[in-house]
Amino acid sequence: MLHALQVFTTVVVGVMVGVEFAVAFVINPILNALPDNSGQLGRAHGGRMLGAVMPVWYIGSLVLVAVWAIAGRHHHGTGLVVTAGALLILSVIMSILLLVPINNRSKTWTPENRPADWKQQTNRWDRYHYARVAVIIAAFALLATALG
Numbered sequence: 001m002l003h004a005l006q007v008f009t010t011v012v013v014g015v016m017v018g019v020e021f022a023v024a025f026v027i028n029p030i031l032n033a034l035p036d037n038s039g040q041l042g043r044a045h046g047g048r049m050l051g052a053v054m055p056v057w058y059i060g061s062l063v064l065v066a067v068w069a070i071a072g073r074h075h076h077g078t079g080l081v082v083t084a085g086a087l088l089i090l091s092v093i094m095s096i097l098l099l100v101p102i103n104n105r106s107k108t109w110t111p112e113n114r115p116a117d118w119k120q121q122t123n124r125w126d127r128y129h130y131a132r133v134a135v136i137i138a139a140f141a142l143l144a145t146a147l148g
Contacts, residue, residue, distance in 0.1 A: 002071055009064040010143045013088075016057050017133070017140045023050070024133050028126060037111040043122065047107030051100075058095065062088045065143070077146030084146070087139035091132050098128040 027046065031039040065085040072078055102125040109118060 002068075002075070005064070005068055005071060006143075006147055009061070009068050010140070010147055012057075012064060013061045013084075013136070013140050013143055016061055017136050019050075020129070020133050020136060024126070024129050040109060040111065040114065040118065040122075044107050044109050047103045051103050051107055054095075058088070058092050062092065065139075077148075080142045080146040084139040084142035087135050087142070091135045091139070094128065094132050094135065099125060099132065102128075
């Protein structure tokens with residue numbers, strides 16, 4: 001049963017990493033290359049859509065890692081799992097303090113109501129997101145290593 005939890009947790013975190021990686025390095029560059037206001041409108045829609053799903057995914061991943069750490073506390077690799085959990089906690093803190101405030105503003109923007117510094121805010125969100133992606137990739141790598 002523990003092994004099934006380990007595999008399931010690793011897959012859930014891995015898919016989350018894949019989505020966040022795709023946002024950073026595929027979706028946002030595509031949106032940035034669109035003409036006129038299309039990219040900003042696409043980001044606003046993505047902010048609404050992913051803004052509703054990702055909190056559940058991040059917290060759910062953290063809960064799964066915590067259950068793995070507790071259930072497997074006497075098994076090999078527990079230190080890696082605990083460290084991965086700490087990184088996921090860091091990613092949640094980063095999200096709440098840095099990314100969510102920008103996302104909450106930008107998901108309501110239209111070409112008519114966006115602030116003058118909307119591009120700077122979008123670029124700041126992107127920089128914070130790159131850092132968060134690095135953190136969750138590290139957490140995923142630790143979980144994958146702990147499986148072995």
